[in-house]
Amino acid sequence: MQKIKSIFKTTGTKNGTYSVGLTVIVIAIVVVANLIFGQIPEKYKNIDVSSTKIYDITDTSKELLKNLDQKVTFTVLAEKAGADDRIKTFLSKYSSLSKNIKVEWIDPVLHPSALSEYDTSANTIVVACDDTGKSTTVSFSDIIVMDTSSYYYTGNATESEFDGEGQLTSAVNYVVSDSNKNIYRTTGHGEATLSSSVSELMTKNNYKVNELNLVMDTSIPEECDLLLMYAPSKDLTEDEKTAVEDYLAKGGKVMILLGETSSADLPNIASVMKEYGMETEDGYIADPSRCYQGNYYYIFPELSVSGDMAKGITSQMVLLTNAHGMNLVDPARDTITTSPFMTTSENAYAVTEEAQKQGAYTLGAVAEETISGDSAGKTDADTSENDGESDDAEQEEQKTGRLTVISAGSLIDSQITDTFTQLENTTLFMNAVSSNFDGVQNISIEAKSLGTEYNTVQHAGLFSLLVIFGIPLLILISGFTVWYRRRKA
Structure with missing residues (x-):
C-alpha cells in the first residue's frame, strides 16, 4: 500500500493525473455545451453562407407565417435519411418560423399505403390545413429545379434553381386562404404572351389566368376579378370599348400594359385611358438622367409607391425599354382620382421622327372611382326607387372601379426580367396586380439561382x-x- 502511495507522489504521476482530470473537465464542458446548443431553435443554428442565400427567407414569408392562426401540416413522403440535405434544412428553418406548422416524415417504402392515401408520388410534400379542408402538393423537383435544356449540350441535366420558399409560401397561402382570384387576359388584338416566369408567379399567388377573346364575346364574365391587356398591337372595336367602359363603371378592375404600338393606332384604348385622366404622348421616352449605360431609351423610372404597391420594393430599381409617356389630365368625372406611381425625370424627352419634346412623363398610373354597386348601370328612375334605403346599405353596396396603366410592356419582358434578376420589375408588376384585390397581397417569391458564381x-x-x-x-x-x-x- 505504501508503494502504491509513493507511485502517485511522483512528478510523472502528478502530471498524468492533472492531464486526465483536465481532459475529463473538457469533455464534460463539450457535452454540456452540445446539450445547451441542441435546445437552440433551428432558425438560429443554421447559418446560410451560400453565395445565393438559398436558406434566406424574405419578409413576405415571415409576415405570412407570423400571422398564421390556423394549423398547417407538412407531410413529407420521402425517406428522411436519403432526402436532399438542402430540402431538409430549409424545411426545418421554414417550419421554425411558426408554431402552427408541423412537419411529419413518412417513408413510402415502409408505408406504401401512404402514397395511395394522399394520392401522390414519393418525394412530395403534402401541405394541408384541417380548418379549411384544403390541401396541395409540392414535389421535390419543384423545389430543386433541373435545367433540362443543358442535357442536349452536355448530356447531363444540371440544377438551375432552388424554389423552396416560393413553393412552400404559395402552398401555405393556398390552403389557409378562402378565396382565389380569376384574371382574364384578353386575346384577339395581337397581345403579347406572358413569360413563363410571370405565369409561375401568378400561379404561386393562386391567381387563375384565363383567356378572353373580346372579338368573339364582348361580355366580360361576372367572375372576372381583373381584366388584363398585355401589349395589344390592335385597337378595341366600338363594342369592345363599350364593354370595357361598362365593366369599369360597375366597379370592375382593368390593367393595361402598353406595347410598342403608337397610341394613334389605338384610339379606342386611348379614349378609355383619357376618360380616366391619362393621355398618351406620341413617341418613345428617352431619359438621359436615368438611363442604362448611356442608352437613353433604357430607363430607370422614379417610383412613388406606397401601401401594397410598395411590398418588397427595396432597391427602387426598375428597367423599361421602348416606353411611351403619359400626361395626367382632368378625368371625365369628378368622382375619378388618378395618381402616378412611376415617372421619368424632368429631363426626359418624348422622341418622334419629327420632334423631341422635353418634360416629366408618367409611366405608370392608377385611376379609381367609387361607385354605388346598386345604382351602376341603372336609370334615374331605377335609382329613385331606392331613395329610402339606409346609408349603411349604400355603404355596403359601394364598389371601386380601378384602371391601372403601365406604359411599357417591357416591364415584364423576359429579356429584361431573366437577364437582370436583381431588378424589381416582376415585384412591381405583381404588386400592381394584387393591389386590385382587397385583403390580398403579393406573396409570389421568385426562385433562387443555383448556378455557379465566380469572383471576378x-x-x-x-x-x-x-x-x-x-x-x-x-x-x-x-x-x-x-x-x-x-x-x-
Whole structure:
C-alpha cells in the first residue's frame, strides 16, 4: 500500500493525473455545451453562407407565417435519411418560423399505403390545413429545379434553381386562404404572351389566368376579378370599348400594359385611358438622367409607391425599354382620382421622327372611382326607387372601379426580367396586380439561382502585378532589413 502511495507522489504521476482530470473537465464542458446548443431553435443554428442565400427567407414569408392562426401540416413522403440535405434544412428553418406548422416524415417504402392515401408520388410534400379542408402538393423537383435544356449540350441535366420558399409560401397561402382570384387576359388584338416566369408567379399567388377573346364575346364574365391587356398591337372595336367602359363603371378592375404600338393606332384604348385622366404622348421616352449605360431609351423610372404597391420594393430599381409617356389630365368625372406611381425625370424627352419634346412623363398610373354597386348601370328612375334605403346599405353596396396603366410592356419582358434578376420589375408588376384585390397581397417569391458564381476582379492587371511581384518583393525587403540589422548588432 505504501508503494502504491509513493507511485502517485511522483512528478510523472502528478502530471498524468492533472492531464486526465483536465481532459475529463473538457469533455464534460463539450457535452454540456452540445446539450445547451441542441435546445437552440433551428432558425438560429443554421447559418446560410451560400453565395445565393438559398436558406434566406424574405419578409413576405415571415409576415405570412407570423400571422398564421390556423394549423398547417407538412407531410413529407420521402425517406428522411436519403432526402436532399438542402430540402431538409430549409424545411426545418421554414417550419421554425411558426408554431402552427408541423412537419411529419413518412417513408413510402415502409408505408406504401401512404402514397395511395394522399394520392401522390414519393418525394412530395403534402401541405394541408384541417380548418379549411384544403390541401396541395409540392414535389421535390419543384423545389430543386433541373435545367433540362443543358442535357442536349452536355448530356447531363444540371440544377438551375432552388424554389423552396416560393413553393412552400404559395402552398401555405393556398390552403389557409378562402378565396382565389380569376384574371382574364384578353386575346384577339395581337397581345403579347406572358413569360413563363410571370405565369409561375401568378400561379404561386393562386391567381387563375384565363383567356378572353373580346372579338368573339364582348361580355366580360361576372367572375372576372381583373381584366388584363398585355401589349395589344390592335385597337378595341366600338363594342369592345363599350364593354370595357361598362365593366369599369360597375366597379370592375382593368390593367393595361402598353406595347410598342403608337397610341394613334389605338384610339379606342386611348379614349378609355383619357376618360380616366391619362393621355398618351406620341413617341418613345428617352431619359438621359436615368438611363442604362448611356442608352437613353433604357430607363430607370422614379417610383412613388406606397401601401401594397410598395411590398418588397427595396432597391427602387426598375428597367423599361421602348416606353411611351403619359400626361395626367382632368378625368371625365369628378368622382375619378388618378395618381402616378412611376415617372421619368424632368429631363426626359418624348422622341418622334419629327420632334423631341422635353418634360416629366408618367409611366405608370392608377385611376379609381367609387361607385354605388346598386345604382351602376341603372336609370334615374331605377335609382329613385331606392331613395329610402339606409346609408349603411349604400355603404355596403359601394364598389371601386380601378384602371391601372403601365406604359411599357417591357416591364415584364423576359429579356429584361431573366437577364437582370436583381431588378424589381416582376415585384412591381405583381404588386400592381394584387393591389386590385382587397385583403390580398403579393406573396409570389421568385426562385433562387443555383448556378455557379465566380469572383471576378475588374482591372485585374494591376492587381495581379501587385500580388505576383509587389507582395513577395515587400517580404524580401523586410526580411533582408531584419537580417542586416541583426548582423550589424
